[in-house]
Amino acid sequence: MQHSTIAAIATAPGQGGIAVVRLSGPESYLVAERVFTPANPKKTVAGAKGYTALFGRFCQAGECFDEGVALFFRAPHSYTGEDVVELSCHGGDAVARRLVEACIQAGAAPAGPGEYTRRALLNGKLSLTQAEAVMDLISAGGRQGAALANAALSGALARKIEARRQALTALQAHLTAWVDFPEEDVPALEQDHLKEELTAAAEELDGLIAGYGAGAVLREGVDCAIVGRPNAGKSTLLNLLAGFDRAIVTPVAGTTRDVVEQSVQLGEIRLNLFDTAGLRQTEDPIEAEGIRRSWRKLEEAGLILAVFDGAEDLSDEDRELARRCAGRPALALINKEDKPPRLDPAEIAPCFQKVISVSCKEESSRPLIEQGVSELLGTNRVDPHAASLSGQRQLAAAVRARDALREALSAIEMGFGLDAISVCMDDALAALCDLTGENASEAVINEVFERFCVGK
Template sequence: MEHSTIAAIATAPGAGGIAVVRLSGPESYAVAAKVFCPANPAKRVEEAKGYTALFGHFMEGEEAFDEGVALFFRAPHSYTGEDVVELSCHGGSAVARRLVESCIAAGAAPAAPGEYTRRAFLNGKLGLTQAEAVMDLISADGRQGAALANASLNGALAKKIGAEKDALTALQAHLTAWVDFPEEDVPALEDAQLVSTLTAVKGELDTLIRNYDAGAVLREGVDCAIVGRPNAGKSTLLNLLAGFDRAIVTPVAGTTRDVVEQAVRLGDIRLNLFDTAGLRETEDAIEAEGIRRSWKKLDEAGLILAVFDGSEPLIREDLALAQRCAGRPAIALVNKVDKPTQFDAEIIAGDFAMVLPVCCQEEGSRRVITAAVARLLGTNNIDPHAASLSGQRQLAAATRARDAVAGALDAVSGGFGLDAVSVCVDDALDALCDLTGENASENVINEVFERFCVGK
């Protein structure tokens, strides 16, 4: 399959200035020669040098249906490591689709999702962590999330893991020599040296694992439930964060009867906001179903903004909500600070990571909430240019490696002998090789690339 020549649209669907159809494989130039006719009759596609461009017309049989530019890349100096031709036509689904169909009629095969990047990985142009960063970069819609993905694409994670592998490999070489060749005069490793090396590696892996959630928030965003009793200001908060009147706001209790969803950008974080029905006892069947969905969203959310009416005394429903938020990533927003305060925030403070006095009608409260969310989710401490883990596959491998290193430290402190330490170090090295893709099976490779879009 990897030896065939593939074609796909590499740009987003819909109207645009240009669309790009990408060919990759040994017959890319031959296929391009059948669908692209250079405007200069002295130029031939088959003879085009790498890193050059030609202007001309796109053909279907003898009919020219568009004009555009062909860019040429000779193997191995291309994204995939194969011969590549990128055909830039006028944007629009009909023209790009016709150009792809012409390429397929000329001998190309339709590309599978992620097949270009998969070929780049298999041809040694990218490591597995860099390949995964490609999709993160495409998906990122915030500056810091894009910077994290770009750092991984440039090899930050691969270099970090490589350094830890080198430290463990040097340690393992000494352990193996000492255990397997007792007749040789191999000096024993001192416990202090063992502990120092293992502790340093564990510390680096701990940092990567600890920052995983914050990095995921920057790359992917987070689901945020806005909860509270009726008329506390939930819909007003949604409108404040959205920047426009997304939800209906009235003084009538029970106006919001279902979950209202809105994606917003809060600083560097994308919040998928869910404004929920007011939490109260009711005999209205429709409102009761909305309240049930509100509790469900609270249980599922990665961030909870619990809104309380600061102008009214705390009541039973407020206490029930606070108890439901205990131990969760939740911020209590005591709303209506522009009015005389009757709400005793001290009673609920122990159930929340933070308690903030706000006025959901004032823009200044948006800045306060933005800073608080960044602190709670840890995104304010993330270096966007540093190594970071992306996805459950990488996290699981890093966790296995960290646990194996911790096992080696336990073996040293427990006096179990250097052979036990060696087994744990071997396990850690295997896990790190899984992370970087050096041990990647076909199933793992398929799992990585199945989430890619066609054309990348």
């Protein structure tokens, strides 16, 4: 439906200084002319040049209901590549909704989720990886996550992949000519040069794949389970990270019986916290169900904050918790460092990548936990301005391309003919084209835009 003209509110819902209603399509100027009257009678919407603005009033059915600014963008020099008009009215749901209604009455159609960015993609203004970066940028909760998304939006990943794709395409063209046209005396590829190019491409993809996890944490956040035995300080830790009293804290063991959820921003990382019931033996069926849910959350979490009472000897529940954290992304927090220590950190250290002594009641412990989490998840090593993979679609395509290149290298080492190597390179090139979206089907594009919001 690219031939239609669409309208939607482009700003977030709620009260604000301004709200923006965006029009895009061949009749954007015509629709804008029907709802917007310039304050200067010598100016007209039809005559407005691109990258200009007019002040005026918004009207519907002869009634003027607000005043504001219209910004004009002529095709193809706009976000979507079409004629675009952005109408800035006073913020607030009522005025913005009425302006959209006026635009629809004037001939526009309601925009679907992500339809503006989809049109930018279809009109060649953005690649698929850049379109995916738009939503990453909108949803970014930290500066590093926003910087990663902005790098992708600027084409960092697309440029990196395109450079490798062009080099592999040149090699494949040479191979194909040598295999298919032996009578043309095409010189054979030097095996060392072929191996060098394939190895470099595979290693570059290895780097992108290895950095995916930390980049995903910065962009999307991570589910984090707070686990430990009763009165170790789990709920106190939740309140420290949340910045307010989110969970009830009492000296009574078993106060927390169900999972308490809270989203917090810890430095550059958004943590979806789950404060769980204390781990202990109990005959109470309700508390026992809470403990069962605690173990389940531990297994599901992308980050575990295991809290131990440093003022008490290590218990059987502590040892079981440490055992279950082995090999997992888990940070051990020895709480109550303000009291005489009785727990020996060396007893649990082999099960954790990092052990920190803290006092969950003190704000000074927050930066220590923040640093420990960033080191554990690798976010402190991410270059936010470098190319990175975003989402499972891109990751899967990169893995397919890398594996195909490794197969080509294995074929060379095993002495297979160049026709077999050529097949592997075909697979690698197809996967790279899938990554950048050059071979994207309608189904893939629909999947990408499912998480977009209306107005973007």
